[in-house]
Amino acid sequence: MEDEDGEDLVDEAIPQGNNRLHTQPDTIPGGTRTGPVSPLPPHVNPAIWEERKNRVKAAFLHSWSAYKRDAWGKDEYHPITKYGSNMIRKGQGFTIVDSLDTILLMGLEAEFQEAKDWVRNELDFDQDGEVNLFETTIRVLGGLLSAYDQAGKDPVFLRKAVDLADRLMGAFETPTGIPYASVHLRDRRGVPGHDRGISSTAEVASLQLEFKYLSYLTGDEKYWKAVENVVLKIKEMDSLDGLVPIYINPNTGHFQGGEIRLGSRGDSYYEYLIKQYLQTGKKEHVYKEMYDEAIAGVKKHLLGRTVPNNLLFVGEISKYNPKNLSPKMDHLVCFLGGTLALGSTNGHPIDSSQPRSRFSQLQESDFKMGEELTESCYEMYRQTETGLAAEIVYWVQNADQIKGKTVQQHAPGSDFIINDRDGHNWLRPETVESLFYLWRLTGDEKYRHWGWKIFEAIEKYSKVPTGGYSSIHDIRQASNINFSDKMETFFLAETLKYFYLLFGSNDVLPLDEYVFNTEAHPLPVFVPPTRFLARTAPGVGEERNGVMDEDVDVAPEDEDDAEVVGEEEDETTIPQGDEDDEEGAQSEGELEVGGDEAIGEEGEEDGEVDQVDQGLEDLAVDDSEEDGEGEEVAEVEVDYEDGSGAGEEEEEEEEGGEDEQDGEEGEQDGEEGELDGEEGEGEEEEEEEEEGEEAEEEEEEEEEMDGEDDEIEPGDADDADVPEEAIEEDNVEERDSDRGLL
Ligand code: DMJ
Numbered sequence: 001m002e003d004e005d006g007e008d009l010v011d012e013a014i015p016q017g018n019n020r021l022h023t024q025p026d027t028i029p030g031g032t033r034t035g036p037v038s039p040l041p042p043h044v045n046p047a048i049w050e051e052r053k054n055r056v057k058a059a060f061l062h063s064w065s066a067y068k069r070d071a072w073g074k075d076e077y078h079p080i081t082k083y084g085s086n087m088i089r090k091g092q093g094f095t096i097v098d099s100l101d102t103i104l105l106m107g108l109e110a111e112f113q114e115a116k117d118w119v120r121n122e123l124d125f126d127q128d129g130e131v132n133l134f135e136t137t138i139r140v141l142g143g144l145l146s147a148y149d150q151a152g153k154d155p156v157f158l159r160k161a162v163d164l165a166d167r168l169m170g171a172f173e174t175p176t177g178i179p180y181a182s183v184h185l186r187d188r189r190g191v192p193g194h195d196r197g198i199s200s201t202a203e204v205a206s207l208q209l210e211f212k213y214l215s216y217l218t219g220d221e222k223y224w225k226a227v228e229n230v231v232l233k234i235k236e237m238d239s240l241d242g243l244v245p246i247y248i249n250p251n252t253g254h255f256q257g258g259e260i261r262l263g264s265r266g267d268s269y270y271e272y273l274i275k276q277y278l279q280t281g282k283k284e285h286v287y288k289e290m291y292d293e294a295i296a297g298v299k300k301h302l303l304g305r306t307v308p309n310n311l312l313f314v315g316e317i318s319k320y321n322p323k324n325l326s327p328k329m330d331h332l333v334c335f336l337g338g339t340l341a342l343g344s345t346n347g348h349p350i351d352s353s354q355p356r357s358r359f360s361q362l363q364e365s366d367f368k369m370g371e372e373l374t375e376s377c378y379e380m381y382r383q384t385e386t387g388l389a390a391e392i393v394y395w396v397q398n399a400d401q402i403k404g405k406t407v408q409q410h411a412p413g414s415d416f417i418i419n420d421r422d423g424h425n426w427l428r429p430e431t432v433e434s435l436f437y438l439w440r441l442t443g444d445e446k447y448r449h450w451g452w453k454i455f456e457a458i459e460k461y462s463k464v465p466t467g468g469y470s471s472i473h474d475i476r477q478a479s480n481i482n483f484s485d486k487m488e489t490f491f492l493a494e495t496l497k498y499f500y501l502l503f504g505s506n507d508v509l510p511l512d513e514y515v516f517n518t519e520a521h522p523l524p525v526f527v528p529p530t531r532f533l534a535r536t537a538p539g540v541g542e543e544r545n546g547v548m549d550e551d552v553d554v555a556p557e558d559e560d561d562a563e564v565v566g567e568e569e570d571e572t573t574i575p576q577g578d579e580d581d582e583e584g585a586q587s588e589g590e591l592e593v594g595g596d597e598a599i600g601e602e603g604e605e606d607g608e609v610d611q612v613d614q615g616l617e618d619l620a621v622d623d624s625e626e627d628g629e630g631e632e633v634a635e636v637e638v639d640y641e642d643g644s645g646a647g648e649e650e651e652e653e654e655e656g657g658e659d660e661q662d663g664e665e666g667e668q669d670g671e672e673g674e675l676d677g678e679e680g681e682g683e684e685e686e687e688e689e690e691e692g693e694e695a696e697e698e699e700e701e702e703e704e705m706d707g708e709d710d711e712i713e714p715g716d717a718d719d720a721d722v723p724e725e726a727i728e729e730d731n732v733e734e735r736d737s738d739r740g741l742l
Helices: 046-071 094-105 109-121 133-150 155-172 208-218 221-236 267-279 285-301 331-345 361-382 430-442 446-461 489-503 558-565 577-589 606-617 623-632 648-669 673-679 683-689 692-710 717-721 724-738
Strands: 076-078 083-085 130-132 182-184 189-191 247-249 254-256 303-305 312-314 328-330 392-395 514-516 522-524
Touching: 046 076, 046 083, 046 094, 046 109, 046 446, 046 489, 076 094, 094 109, 094 133, 094 489, 109 133, 109 155, 130 133, 133 155, 133 182, 133 208, 133 489, 133 522, 155 182, 155 189, 155 208, 155 221, 208 221, 208 267, 208 522, 221 267, 221 285, 267 285, 267 331, 267 514, 285 303, 285 331, 285 361, 312 361, 328 331, 331 361, 331 430, 361 430, 361 446, 430 446, 430 489, 446 489
Parallel strands: none
Antiparallel strands: 076 083, 130 182, 182 189, 247 254, 303 312, 328 392, 514 522
C-alpha cells in the first residue's frame, strides 16, 4: 500500500497483538494517517512571527524582572510567594547561569551584563554542600560553556566552568568510573545516590557533551576520558535491542532492575548518543551505531497507537516482560520527535540539496516517526480543556481502558487518560523543543502554529500577573487552575528559548553547527585532537598538541586573555537579537561544519597558549577562604524538583513535600494544598497509594510490571541482590524521612 506521496506504508501488515506494535528497525507501525488531526492555517504574514517572537521575549522579561526583584542570585524562583530558594547554602547559580544564553539570544544587553557580573563576583562553588551531578552539569556547566562560546569566548565563564568541572570530577571516582549521583563541591567527593547508591542511567549518560567540550577548550583530556568511559561501559552491558534499564549501579557496573522507558531517568541517554556523534563532526560512529540500535529497539518494543486518532506513542516496558507494553508516557518523552528528526538529517534542513525523496528507508522511517511523535505530543496539549499538557498521560488503545473514567480523567473523544495525580504542568520544554527541530528541518509552518497555540495557553494559565510564570497543579479543568509556586529554571533556559527560536530566524544557531545539550544550551560542533579519539576513532581528529583550543586564542581582544590572569573589569558586547546571533554563529562560521572535514582552524601560537594556560593555573581556588564559615552553617537539603532525565520520582515527591508549604499558599488561594501534597508524590510509588477504581486499575498494571520485574533473571546477581521493589521501598522511606515525614 502507498500513501498519497507514493511512500510505502507498512502498517497493515504489522501484527498488532498484545497492545503493542512489533516492527522492523526501518519501519514504524502505521495505520493510514494522511494529515494532522488538527490542521491549522498554512500561511500567515511573516511579520506575525516577528511579533510573536517578541511576545516570547516579553515573557522572558516578565519572568526575569520578577526574579531580579524578588530572588536575585537564588537558585530557584517562587513567583507566588515571591521568594528565592537555594539548593546549597549560597546557591549554585541555577537560574542565572541557566538563563545566560537565552539572554544573549534575545539581545538583552543590560540583563546580560548584570548576570555576568553576578557570575564573576558572586558565584562560588567552594561550598560545603552536595549537588546532583547531572542537574549541575546540564544546567550550570552547560550554561557556563554555552555562555563562554556565545559571548565572544569570555573567559569569565570558562574559568568558572573549569572550577566547577574539577569539583564534579570527584563523582567519577567509583569502582567502575560510572559516577555517583551527587558530589560534595568543596571536598570534590562523589556521594552515592539515595537509591542504595544506584544512579539513573540518563544521569550518568547525559554529561558527555559538556565535559567533552570542556576538554576540547582546555586541552585537558581528563574530562573527556571520564565521560567517554561511562558510555563505552554501557555499550558493553546487556541491553534489550539497545534499550537500557533506567537504573545503573556505579559499584558493580550493572543495570539495576528492568524498567525501560524514554521518560524520566531514561530520556537523555538516547538523546546524547546521537548528539555525541554530531558534536564531533560525525567521526565517532560508535555513538551513531548505539543510537540506531536503540531507535530500532524503540520501534520493536515501545511503540503503540491510539484510538480514536491513531496517534503514535512510546510506552514503557520491563525488560523481563517486554511484550507487555504500558501505554504510560511522560511529557519528557516528547524530546524524541525532535531528536529523531535531528538524527535522520544530521541537522541539515530538508531542501533541494537534501530532498526527502533521497532519504534511505531508515532515514525516512526515523523522520516520519519523529513527525508523528511530535504531533502526538502537540495533541497532549490540544486535547485538554486548557491547552496545556499534563506531566503523564496513559494513551487509549481500546475502549476498555476508559470505562469508569471521569470526564476529567478522559475527555470524550480524546486519545489519552490523565489520572488525578498526573495533571501537573511544570512548563516543560520537550514538545516545543521538538516543534523547533521539525520547523527548522521541514519549513512546515504548522509547527510554528502549534507552538503558538501552546504559548498562548501558557500566557493564559501560567502567567503570574505580578511577575513570572508558575507551574500548575492540575491542568485538566480551566475553572480549577492552581499555581504550585515554582518557576523551573528550564522554563527560561529551554522553553522560552525554543519558542524564541521557533518564531525567529532560521539562521540563528544552525543545527548542523551546534548541538543543544539537554538543557537547551547550544555547544558548537568541533573536531577534537586525535588523542581524544583513541578509543572511538583511532587516527581521526586533528594532530595538535596545544592545550587550549583555537577558540580561546581567537577571543576578541587581548584584554580578555589578560582578564583570565588578572582583574576582570570588562564589558562584553553581546549579540543583538537574531542578527547578532548570526554574528555569534559567524565567529563559529570559521568552522566548516557538517562535512567530514576538519572543523576549525589551528591558528595557535605558543605564546598565546601559554598565556591562557597560565591563566587557568591561576584559577585555583583558595580552599581555606571559607572553611570556618562552611562548618557553622547547617547544610541545606538539596531540593531538585525537576524530574528531568533523572530523579523524576524524587522530584515529584519533593513537590509533594513542597506542597506542604504550598498548603499555606493553598490556604491563601483557596487551593487544596493537602490533596496536592498527595498528588505530588513520586509517580510509581503514588500509583500504589492512589485510592479508587482508577487507582486499582493502574495498580494492576503496575503490579503486573513490577511482578515481571520480580522475575529476576538467573545469573543477574545485582538484580538478585537488590530487587527493584526493595530499592523503591527503601527510597520512599529514606526520602520521606529526609523530609521529616516519617
Ligand atoms: C531539563 O532539565 C532537561 O531537559 C532534562 O533533560 C529533562 N528535564 C528538564 C526539562 O523538562
